[in-house]
Amino acid sequence: xxxxxxSGWGRTAPTWATVDQPTDLEALRAAIRSAGERGVVSRGxxxxxxxxxxxxxxxxxxxxxxxRISELDLDGPSVRVQAGVSLDTxxxxxxxxxxxxxxxxxxxxxxxxxxxxADVHGKNHHIDGSFGQHIVSMDVLLANGDVVTLTPxxxxxxxxxxxxxxxxxxxxxxxxxxxxxQVETSYFVVxxxxxxxxxxxMQVLAAGEDLHRYSVAWFDTATTGRSTARxxxxxxxxxxxxxxxxxxxxxxxEMAAPRLGRVPATPPFGFVNGLSAxxxxxxxxxxxxxxRRGEVQNLTQFFHPLDVIDDWNRVYGPKGFCQYQxxxxxxxxxxxxxxxxxxxxxxxxxSLNVLKRFGPANRSPMSFPMPGWxxxxxxxxxxxxxxxxxxxxxVVVGAGGRIYLAKDSRASATTIHRMYPRLEEFSNVRSRVxxxxxxxxxxxxxxxx
Amino acid sequence: xxxALGHPQHLLLLGGTSDIALAIADRYAASSPGLHVTVAAxxxxxxxxxxxxxxxxxxxxxxxxxxxxxxxxxxxxxxxSTRDIDIAVVAFGVLGDPEEAWTSVEAATELAxxxxxxxxxxxxALADRIRRQGHGVIVALSSVAGERPRRSNFVYxxxxxxxxxxxxxLGEALREHGGRVVVVRPGFVHSRMTEGLEPAPLAxxxxxxxxxxxxxxxxxxxxxxxxxxxxxxxxxxxxLPRPVFRRLPL
Numbered sequence: 001x002x003x004x005x006x007s008g009w010g011r012t013a014p015t016w017a018t019v020d021q022p023t024d025l026e027a028l029r030a031a032i033r034s035a036g037e038r039g040v041v042s043r044g045x046x047x048x049x050x051x052x053x054x055x056x057x058x059x060x061x062x063x064x065x066x067x068r069i070s071e072l073d074l075d076g077p078s079v080r081v082q083a084g085v086s087l088d089t090x091x092x093x094x095x096x097x098x099x100x101x102x103x104x105x106x107x108x109x110x111x112x113x114x115x116x117x118a119d120v121h122g123k124n125h126h127i128d129g130s131f132g133q134h135i136v137s138m139d140v141l142l143a144n145g146d147v148v149t150l151t152p153x154x155x156x157x158x159x160x161x162x163x164x165x166x167x168x169x170x171x172x173x174x175x176x177x178x179x180x181x182q183v184e185t186s187y188f189v190v191x192x193x194x195x196x197x198x199x200x201x202m203q204v205l206a207a208g209e210d211l212h213r214y215s216v217a218w219f220d221t222a223t224t225g226r227s228t229a230r231x232x233x234x235x236x237x238x239x240x241x242x243x244x245x246x247x248x249x250x251x252x253x254e255m256a257a258p259r260l261g262r263v264p265a266t267p268p269f270g271f272v273n274g275l276s277a278x279x280x281x282x283x284x285x286x287x288x289x290x291x292r293r294g295e296v297q298n299l300t301q302f303f304h305p306l307d308v309i310d311d312w313n314r315v316y317g318p319k320g321f322c323q324y325q326x327x328x329x330x331x332x333x334x335x336x337x338x339x340x341x342x343x344x345x346x347x348x349x350x351s352l353n354v355l356k357r358f359g360p361a362n363r364s365p366m367s368f369p370m371p372g373w374x375x376x377x378x379x380x381x382x383x384x385x386x387x388x389x390x391x392x393x394x395v396v397v398g399a400g401g402r403i404y405l406a407k408d409s410r411a412s413a414t415t416i417h418r419m420y421p422r423l424e425e426f427s428n429v430r431s432r433v434x435x436x437x438x439x440x441x442x443x444x445x446x447x448x449x
Numbered sequence: 450x451x452x453a454l455g456h457p458q459h460l461l462l463l464g465g466t467s468d469i470a471l472a473i474a475d476r477y478a479a480s481s482p483g484l485h486v487t488v489a490a491x492x493x494x495x496x497x498x499x500x501x502x503x504x505x506x507x508x509x510x511x512x513x514x515x516x517x518x519x520x521x522x523x524x525x526x527x528x529x530s531t532r533d534i535d536i537a538v539v540a541f542g543v544l545g546d547p548e549e550a551w552t553s554v555e556a557a558t559e560l561a562x563x564x565x566x567x568x569x570x571x572x573x574a575l576a577d578r579i580r581r582q583g584h585g586v587i588v589a590l591s592s593v594a595g596e597r598p599r600r601s602n603f604v605y606x607x608x609x610x611x612x613x614x615x616x617x618x619l620g621e622a623l624r625e626h627g628g629r630v631v632v633v634r635p636g637f638v639h640s641r642m643t644e645g646l647e648p649a650p651l652a653x654x655x656x657x658x659x660x661x662x663x664x665x666x667x668x669x670x671x672x673x674x675x676x677x678x679x680x681x682x683x684x685x686x687x688x689l690p691r692p693v694f695r696r697l698p699l
Contacts, residue, residue, distance in 0.1 A: 005627070012453030015584040016627030038583070050453060056533075056627060057583030318669065322453055386454040386480060409453035414483050442584075445533060446450040446458065 006060060009313050010049040011266075011320030012381060012409050015056030015442055019043075023065045025174060029145050032172070032438060035059055039440040042172045044111030045086060048118065049323045050409025051442035052167045058440065061172065063113055069093050077180040078136055083113030083173040088257075088307075095253050099180040100238070102134040106354075107307055108257075113173045118406035119165035119367040123214040123303070126359035130369050132164030133362050138176035143434040147174060152363075162429040165367035167405055169439045169449060170430055183238050185252035188214065188302045190236035192292045194285070198229035198340060202333070202373075205357055208235040214302070217355045220285050221377060222278040224344045231355070232288040239296055248296070256298035262310035270317030272380045277349035284351075306352075316380050324389055325376035325404040326396045327358060327369065335399035336373050339392055343377060346388050350377035365422035365429075368404040376407070386410065405443065413448035423449070450535060451586065455667030456481040457535035463515060463526075463571055464541025465490040466499045468640035469590060472659035473538055478506040487530045489515035517541045517567035518559070527574035536666065537575050538588045539568060539616070542608075544642050550604035557604055564608035569615050576619055579628035587623075587630045588662055589616035593674065596634070596683045599699050620671050631665050633658065634683075635675040649699070651676055 007014035022028040032040055038058030045064065046053055053060065063084035071080035077099050081090060088108035091101055105120040114120075116138065121130040128134075137151045140163055150160035163170050191212070195201035201217050208215050212235035219231030241252055306312055313321070328336045343350070354376045361370040379385055393415045396403065402419035403411060417423055427449070430437075443449070451457045460477055462470040465488030478484050486508045490496045500510045513529045516522065527534070542564045549556040572587070579585035594602060595609030613632060620630030635658050637649035658675045665673040674680040686694065 003625070010453060013451060014627075015450075016625075017583055038581070051450065055583075056450070057581050320453070381454065386456065389454075410456070411452075412456075412482060413458075442450050446452060 004060075006043070006046070006054045007320070008048050008050045008053065008409060009046060010322055010409050011313055011316065011318075012322065013051060013442070015051075015054050017055045017058055017060040019060045019062055021062040021065050025141070025147070028061065028066075028141060028172060028174065031059060031061055032141065032143065033145065035438050039438050041168050041439060041441040042083075042113060042117075044084065044114035045109050047107060047110045047114065049407045050405075051446060052117070052405065053114075054442040055440065056442055063111065063172070066174070071177075072097065072099075074099075076136075077182060078177050079180060080175060080177045081112050082175050083111060083116070085112050086110065087112070087115065092255055094180055095186055095255055098182055098184065098253060100183040100186075102128050102179060102181050103131045104303060105131075106304065108304055109307065112176055112178070113168075116164060116173050116176065117166060117168045118404075119362070119364055119369075120406070121358070121369050123216045123356065125369055126209055126215070126357055127213050129359060129362055130367060132161070132364055132367065134179045135160075135164070136177040136179055138163070139174045140171040141174050142171040143436070143438040157363075158429055159433060161363045162365060162426055164362070165364040166426065166430075167366070167443060167449075168441065169444055170433055171439065184241040185239045185244055185248075186255055186299055187239035187244060187248070187252070188236045188297050188299075189239045189243050190234055190295050190297045190302055192289055192295065193233045194231075194288045194290050195233055196230050197227060198337060201229060201231045201233060201355065204233045205355070208233070209357055211235070213237045215356065218284065219340070219353050219355055220281040221340075221343050221350045221353050222281040224341075228344050229340045229355075230285055231353075232285065234302065236297070236302065243294075244296060257300050257304070258308055263312055263314040266314045266318055268318065270319060270321075270380050271315045272317075272321070272351065274347065274349045277351045280351045281349070319381040321378055321380045322385060322389065322409055323376060323378050323407040324392065325368075325374060325407040326392065326401055327372045327374040327404075328396060328399050328401040329370065329372040332399035332401070333373070335395055335401070336375070339375065339395060342388070342392065342395075346384075348379045348382070348385055348388055350379050352376070352378040365426040366405070366420060368402065368406070370402070372401060405447075411447070413446070416447045450533065450584070455663075457484070457586075459485045459487070459530070459532045459535045461487045461489065461527075461530060461534045461537040463489045463537060463539050464517065465512075465515070466495040467540040467642070468655040469635075469638065469658050470538050470540035471499055471502060472655035473540075473588070473662050474503055474508070475506055476659045476663050477536075478503065478508050482507060484508045485511070485532060487511045487513055489513040489526055489529075491516060515541075517563045517571075520562075520567055520570040523567070523570040524574040524577075527571065527578050533582050534575070534578055534585055536586045536588060538590070538662075539571060539575075540590045541567065542590070542642070544602075544605055547602040547605065550602075560604055560608055564605070565611045565615075568612045572615060572619055576623055576628065579623055580626040583627040585628050586666055587616065587619070587628070588666065589613075589630055589632050590658075591616065591632050591634050593634050593636050593679055593683050597687050597694070600695060601699065617672070630671065631662065632672045633662055633665070633675065634672065634679070636679045651679055651682065
């Protein structure tokens with residue numbers, strides 16, 4: 001047990017906590033039993049941008065040592081895992097059997113426990129929903145020391161769906177059985193369209209929705225006027241064996257996931273500024289083909305370009321950065337346009353900008369996705385960012401949308417309570433299973449959860 | 450908690466009716482909707498006015514009885530709020546009559562008790578709270594008067610010198626517990642405390658001090674002079690030979 005300074009992936013608002021790394025259920029139980037008044041929260045690989053896996057003055061349970069993979073059921077197909085397994089490790093384990101994790105977020109460096117707590121989504125949300133929808137069952141350690149087995153339609157389905165998206169505030173997911181998909185290869189067949197403006201991008205995304213399992217758009221936040229949000233839409237599906245060129249076929253189920261290196265240290269200032277971000281935006285747009293059909297891309301190219309560089313968040317320098325991800329319901333497209341115009345007109349320039357259409361929401365009261373347009377941007381911390389994001393919050397609330405807790409590091413309690421109308425339902429479940437709030441975090445304190 | 454962009458949820462003002470403390474609260478209130486402020490001060494009309502002013506700025510306000518000289522009550526004052534203390538502003542102090550201060554035992558005792566002893570006991574109580582919280586910022590309102598004592602108000606200056614040394618050291622001690630101390634060294638501030646006095650060069654206002662405090666807390670620096678030019682000026686003054694320094698009209 002060591003006292004450690006922790007922050008999220010955005011490297012903002014660090015706090016100190018006692019970090020404990022249990023290796024089995026008994027150690028986990030003991031850590032919860034000995035929790036002080038500041039409580040405990042579990043942490044995986046620390047990829048949430050803000051404070052959900054921080055617990056200042058309390059205990060943080062690092063679950064990455066509980067990383068056993070057992071019971072791969074090839075017929076289900078499904079796999080039984082401990083919560084500390086990363087999706088990267090899990091994918092490497094199941095891929096040789098022609099199996100695939102149904103929901104992969106923008107990085108594989110997250111744990112199964114974290115993926116459940118944030119109910120993460122990927123480029124296939126419109127078809128496959130979010131991570132929680134692929135859990136066959138899970139064992140959750142509750143505040144009273146009991147381990148309960150929960151299923152989506154079981155006796156305590158209410159608790160199951162509150163744990164999904166519950167940001168670790170109901171208990172610790174110890175093990176889970178996850179449903180898998182069958183694949184012939186680890187490659188994708190991808191269509192790329194360069195779109196000159198926002199309406200054309202939205203139109204390509206909407207038209208491609210039923211044709212492609214995976215779809216996402218990158219857009220430029222540095223341009224204004226007629227080329228506001230010019231971008232690149234990529235849509236595709238899993239490649240079948242005969243989609244691959246002959247030389248790739250023997251390696252069809254290998255994981256093409258190169259690592260080019262890491263950002264070795266935090267520079268004294270951020271490299272991401274208006275100038276570099278503008279240049280990146282212009283380059284990214286220019287390098288994309290006007291239109292390309294049926295290109296075979298590997299997992300890294302199509303899914304996880306950022307995973308090739310470790311610790312890439314360090315390029316933002318010591319002040320860190322904020323990711324802003326919101327969803328704006330279908331029908332409120334004017335709000336989406338306003339949000340993008342506001343970002344483009346501001347002096348804050350983001351490089352990693354993503355737009356996607358979500359499919360239906362699931363039963364979790366705190367899950368982020370809902371039918372609508374989701375937009376994510378990364379902004380370096382600097383003066384005026386608070387006012388910009390507060391304004392966007394107000395606009396998003398007004399349209400009936402919400403922001404994503406796994407990305408948030410700065411919203412106010414009032415805002416979040418308005419964005420998540422089923423919060424009370426969640427709080428009631430929490431009062432039932434953890435009346436004294438043994439599970440708490442900096443996020444739960446910041447947002448009065 | 451203080452969020453990623455430097456906005457607190459709860460502010461504790463010690464010496465909560467001071468112009469500088471209220472100016473700091475005003476500034477945070479403007480950008481942090483729903484801010485909770487605890488005003489620790491002696492009960493009375495001025496505290497009631499402070500509450501009204503903060504409530505009309507949109508804050509939820511709680512008051513706690515606080516007497517800087519009653520050092521044995523200081524732990525209870527800090528423990529009175531059940532919420533995490535995100536930012537504590539140590540803003541109490543007395544200027545006193547400078548001639549009386551070095552000629553009367555009572556006057557000297559009062560100055561030393563309020564400005565130094567009381568600040569230390571509050572600091573210890575805050576430090577204990579911050580260690581348990583694992584986070585928290587103390588804004589300690591020191592003064593350039595403590596940087597080099599001058600004939601005209603050296604007793605006040607000596608209390609601020611002690612204050613400054615204590616909070617500077619406390620900042621070091623709290624680092625590994627998640628705490629941060631920002632030592633603020635204003636020059637002459639036009640406020641209730643200095644009413645009727647001849648302003649010194651580079652005089653400033655509570656609003657300017659508040660702006661500097663909010664900026665410093667948001668950044669990573671641990672000390673700030675207001676106005677910023679005083680840093681250089683004081684650095685020069687500290688090194689002047691005494692025969693020269695005593696001839697300066699300060």
